Amino acid sequence: MTLLRQIRYLTLRSIRARWLRFILSGFGIVLGVAVMLSISVTNRAALNSIMRLFSNTSGSAKLTVTTSSQSTSGFPDIVLRTIRNIPNVEVASPILHITTIAADDASPEQIAFGLFGTQGTGGLTLHGIDPAMDPSLREYKLVTGIFLQDNSTKREVVLVETYAVDKGLQVGDWLEIITPNGVESLKIIGLIAREGAGQINNGSFGIIRLLAAQELFNRTGELDQVDILTTDPNPSPIELDTLKNNLQLRIGRGLSVTYPSSQGERMTQMLQNYQIGLNFMSGIALFVGAFLIFNAFAMTVIERTREFGMLRTIGMTRNQVTGLILLEAGALGIFGSMAGISLGMALARGLTTLMGVILNQELSFVEVPFNDMFFSWTAGVFVTFLAAGIPAWQAGRISPMEALRVRGKSGEGWLISEGWKLGITLLVISTVLLIANPFPFDVQFRLGSLTVFGLFSGATLLIPNTVHSWEKITRPIIKWIYGASGSLGSRNIQRSRQRTTLTVAALMVGVAMVIMTRSMTESFAGDLRNWMSAYIGGDIFASSSVPMRSDVGQRIDSVPGVEAVAPIRYFNVDWQTADGVEQINFMALDPVAYARVTDFVFSDDNTNTEQVVQRLQKGNAILISSVLSEKYGLKTGDYIELRTRSGYLAFEIAAVVVDFYNQGLVVQGTWDDMKRYFRINDASTFFIKVNEGQSIDEVKRRIDDLYGKRYRLILISNTSIREQALTLMDQAFSMFDVMALISIVVGSLGIVNTLTMSVIERTREIGMLRAIGMTRAQIIYMVLAEAGLIGVIGGVLGVGTGMVLARILFIGMTTMSGYQLTFVMPPEGILISLIAAVIISQIAAIFPSRRASKVKILEAVHYE
Amino acid sequence: MSILKASKLRKEYQLGEHVVEALKGINFEVKQGEFIAIMGPSGSGKSTLLHLLGGLDSPSDGEVTLGDAHLSQLTEYQATLARRHNVGFVFQFFNLLPTLTAEENILLPLIIDGKNPNEYEERLNHLLDLVGLHDRRSHKPDQLSGGEQQRVAIARALVTEPAILLADEPTGNLDTRTGTSIMELLQRSCRELSQTVIVVTHDPRAASYAARVIFLRDGNIVKEFKPSSKTPLNERMSGIMSTMQALES
Incomplete structure (x- = not known):
């Protein structure tokens, strides 16, 4: 009851x-709270979408058999018989994966890129299935027509309804597709809903009979995947594991048996670092929020010093006074977090769409789980209490004698006068910790985040002792901009150093976030540009949605204006490391042709290209990416074991190259080795170099005219693909920009708060200034100047800490991931941040300065 | 019967490198229902004395006894409770909560003590009668004049029926007429409620309402003035003024 009464009468x-x-x-x-919740919901939507992508592909399968090296050659369908003879296997359903395009599609001009490897094909995905078995594993919801009946070579297709509608097709029509043998027609016999398996390849999907698919795409007797259902519909994990081992034993090492979900896990892992970054940024936004709350309560306590003194005098205990503040914090935390959750849900929708663009996936906005809401809410309430804790404690320490003083005393505590010592200590410790990174086990970067908070707190503690110098240095400029009343205003920031400190600090964190995000983006962009000119070598990049025989390259080479053509083939390969098997990407190239078209980007500048090419040509040699080299401590001359068609084989490392393809998990080998050991003989892409003096667009048009249609070539100039990749990367970083922006907005709210408070506190003084002849405009300039100085200090410190932090995190990321990036600090980014900080401070000051200018002179001089 | 007793009361302050002795061993006693004024020039130690008597501060040496309690031996928490139950304060600047109405301000000490204010309706009405603010009970402080605010503050100080009421310059922020009415009010509370009142003031007119005036200079009690109850107010005032002039010269 006492508590309720205190809430009613005081809180x-x-x-x-x-x-x-x-x-x-x-x-x-x-x-x-909104940022925190929306990031967690967006991350979950991204993960769900990825997992769903794989579960749609594998349906209710308990186990999946695929080839270990995912070359297009697949594996012989005899394996199916072996699998079916294994006890406990109820259904073994075969699939052949086909990627093609509809013949009437205009020449595709886009290559679908995905930063995280989920590139959509941009074309049509067809599954060759056994109609008798597949529907028991996957959900096909027939909308019209009939489903495929028997497994024959009959050329019929069932399409996803939305795809058919897009193409203006209906049941009974013929779908013309491109195959290695030219255009072929399939009769549309049914349409399925875009649900379940219908969501594969974002709905650009159809199913045909296995035998028909094998025949159409020259892959008779081959399979890409076998999905398995067990006799017991719900086997125990142990039973399933036994079956998995049993299967693996019987089908041999060339094939791998996996749990369907594990396919999604690899991609999930790739996303993880990105998501850790987002979580970190959302944590920072909450941290800035905490600053704001601390500041607001600290102001409240100073403002109410005499009131608390009186309450103490008439018998309120210290705990009761502390409790009063905490009750207010509680109300703020509870209701603020609730509002944050509502806003977070709205924000999540926007961010989910943005994430969908980044991942090149349609992300469906999932229901916000109660757990996430509760966690974000609790975090909000907790942070509020934590932020209000110190002011609440200070309120409890107010002496009852304060009630007897004429004016409330704004005493400055130890943190303000001596805090710089702790500040320097914190700065040194957190910088050392961040550089040394003794937490490699902490993949979630939780401890690292704490250290970053340490760095910010350290910088914050240095502010109070430097405020005077700031004011002195900027005095002439302030006077020049705002006039004499301006310099009066800028001097005011020294009057309550605690308040100034916290306001500056909140702005500093926001600006630091912007600097960090921008410098990371620029660093990545810079290196991405360099790497991409090598990766997408030459002037024109040619690919196709159907497999390209290597003789296509020879034909392109004969086109007038083409200087050289280098074929490239990507495929996955198992690598036997000391810790187990890791799947990496093998990029096969013809070293001589490749060197003519583009340059190898060696991580060691002193590497002799000629020697490396010679070594590669001898065979059984590869180049490894700097990422792998760092991750596994490998260097030139070492050997790594890759799984070939005839078992594991050692390849010598001829050099270390910079290559970000497949997150840097890539090796480069020769075309000859690929043919010999992996029995692959088709190209993924061709790099084309144009003769000097020739127009790239002109040569591109010539190639397109001659071979574009026949080989379904996608021709794209090096520059435009680079732009595409950079746009994509910008989109990925735009999530961070959103977070940084929110931090700055929160910081600017702090300025509004501080200035309003300072105007209220100085009402009498402002009245006096008006009485002795200061105009309303001068009063406005005075407040704007105060805000401007806060903006300048916050901006400069934010740029400083942001640069240090970006540099440190950059070093950390390079060591952890192995990416060898060049650090770039964009000068225009720095300038823009500084100007933005000042402009934001001026916008934030509009309301308080207007309020100050409207102070009524007579009332103000009587203001107590 | 003595209700408040100060013995050998000393208080030192550290001011930079200097030690300032604000009180130099003060002894005095206050009887139940007495009305005392403490006077003295600036820096004489009168405010310090009031702080020590009210348990707001602890002495460097000596003892303050309020009823049975030795204030200087109490913990911070015990001292708070002692203030809550036994001491009423009236300040120069009223110190009312701007967010509460007059009657809520009066009831505040009870609310802090966890009491249900509804059960104190009778006491509230009695106090509103005493301070003459029945018709202003629902007004907020900014709707009240200075004198009215100080009346609310006095009612608030009396609501817990404290053993002593300490007032620090209660008329310092008021005009002469209002100040007079406040002093009359304190006198009435002393007479009608047997309330012990100690007022610190530098205003001889205010001090003239007291039954005993204690003069301080440089941390010592230098004189006591105890006029007979029949002495007219202006005579008391001139007696006090001449003593003050003598002390200040």
């Missing part, structure tokens, strides 16, 4: 009396 009344500040500081927590 609620105080909130009502300071509702504007309550709401402003509430925004900090609202935005923090």
Whole structure:
């Protein structure tokens, strides 16, 4: 009851009396919680979508058999008989994966890129299935027509309804597709809904009979995948594991038996680093929110010093006074976090769409799980309590004698006067920790994040002792911009150093986030540009949605204006490392042709290209990426074992190259080795170099005219593909930009809060200034100047800490991931951040300065 | 019967490198229902004395006894409770909560003590009668005049029926007429409620309402002035003024 009465008489009344500040500081927590929730929901939507992509492909299969080296050659269908004879296997359903395009499609001009490897094919995915078995594993919801009946070579197709509608096709029509043998027709006998398996390849999907698929695509007797259902529909994990081992034993090492879900896990892992980054940024937004709350409560305590003194005098205990503040914090935390959750759900929708673009996937907005909501809410309430903790404690320490003083005392504590010592210590410790990174086990970067907070806190503690110098240095400029009343305003920031410190700090963190994001983006972009000019070597990049025989390259080579053509083939390969088997990508190239078209990008500048090419040509040699070299401590001359068609074989490392393909998990080998050991003989892409003086567009057009249609070539100039990749990367980083922007918005709310407070506190003084002849405009300039100085200090410190942090995180990321990037600090980014900080400070000052200018002189001089 | 006793009360402050002795061993006693004024020039130690008597601060040496409690031996928490139950405060700047109405401000000490204010309706009405604010009970402080605010503060100080009421310059922020009415109010509470009142003031007119005036200079009690109850107010005032002039010269 006592508590309720205190809430009624003191807490609620105080909130009502300071509702504007309550709401402003509430925004900090609202935005923090919203960002946290929306990021977690977006991440979940991304993960769900990836997992669903794989579960759609494998349906209710308990186990999946695929080839270990995923070359297009697949594996012989005799394996199917072996699998079916194994006890406990109920159904073994074969699939042949086909990627093609409809013949009437205009020449595709886009290559679908995905930063995280989920590139959509841009074409049509067909599954060759056994109609008697597959529907027991996968859900096909027939909308019209009939489903495939028997497994024959009959050329019929069932399409996803939305795809058919897009193409203006219906049941009974003929679908013309491109095959290695030219255009072939399939009769559409049914349409399925875009649900379950119908979601494969974003709905650009159809099913045909296995035998027909094998015949059409020259792959008779081959399979890409076998999905298995067990006799017991719900086998125990142990039973399933036994069956898996049994299967693996019987079908041999060339094939691998996996749990369907594990296919999605690899991609999930790739996404993880990105998501850790996003979580970190959302944590920072909440941290800035906490600053705002701390500041608001610290102001409240100073403002109410005499009130608390009086309450202490008439018998309120220290705990009761502390409790009063905590009650207010509780109300703020509870309601602010609730509002944050609502905003978070709205924000999540936007971010999910953005993430969908980044992943090149249609992400469906999943229901927000109660757990996430509860976690974000609890985090919001907890952070609010934590932020209000120190002011609440300070309120409890207020001496009852404060009630007897004429004016409330704004005493500056130890942290303000001596905090710089702790600040320097924190800065040194956290910088050392971040550079040394003694937490390699902490993949979630939780401890690292704490260290970053340490760095910010350290920088914050240095502010109070430097405020005076800042003011002195900027005085002439302030005077020049805002006039004499401006310099009066900028001097005011020294009057409450605690308040100034926290406001500057909140802005500093926001600006630091922007600097960090921008420098990371620029660093990546810079290296991506260099690497891409080699990776997509030459001037024109040719690919196709159907397999290309290597003689296509010879034909392109004969086109006038073409200087050289280099074929490239990517496929997956198993690598026997000390820890087990890792699947990496093998990029096969013809070293001589490749060197003519583009340059090898060696991580060691002193590498002799000629020697490397010679070594490669001798065979059984590869180049490894710097990522692998760093990750496994491998160097030139070492050997690695790759699984070939005839078992594991050692390849010598001829050199280390910079290559980001497949997240850097890539080796480069020769075309001859690929043919000999992996029995692959088709190209994924061709790099084309144009003769000097020839127009790239002209040569591109010539190739397109001659072979474009016949081989379904996608021709794209090196420059435009680079732009595509950079746009994609920008989109990926735009998520971070959103977070950084929110941090800055929260920071600017802090400025509004501080200035409003400082205007209220100085009402009498402002009245006096007006009385002795200061105009309203001068009063406005005075407040704007104060805000401007806060903006300048926050901006400069933010740029400083942001640069340090970006540099440190950059080093950490390079060591952890193996990416060898060149650090870039964009000068225009720095300038823009500084200007943005000042502009934001001026916008934030509009309301408080107007309020100050409207102070009524007579009332103000009587203001107590 | 003595209700408050100060013995050998000393208080030192550290001011930079200097030690300032604000009180130099003060002894005095206050009886139940007494009305005392403490006077003295600036820096004489009168405010320090009030702080020590109210348990707001602890002495460097000596003892303050309030009823049976030795204030200087209490913990911070015990001292808070002692203030809550036994001491009423009236300040120069009223110190009302701007967010509460007059009657809520009066009831505040009870609310802090966890009491149900509804059960104190009778006491509230009695106090509103005493301070003459029945018709202003629902007004917020900013709707009240200075004098009215100080009346609310006095009612708030009396609501717990404290053993002593300490007032620090209660008329310092008021005009002469309002100040007079406040002092009359304190006198009435002393007479009608047998309330012990100690007022610190530098205003001889305010001090003239007290039954005993204690003069301080440089941390010592230098004189006591105890006029007979029949002495007219202006005579008391001139007596006090001449003593003050003598002390300040």
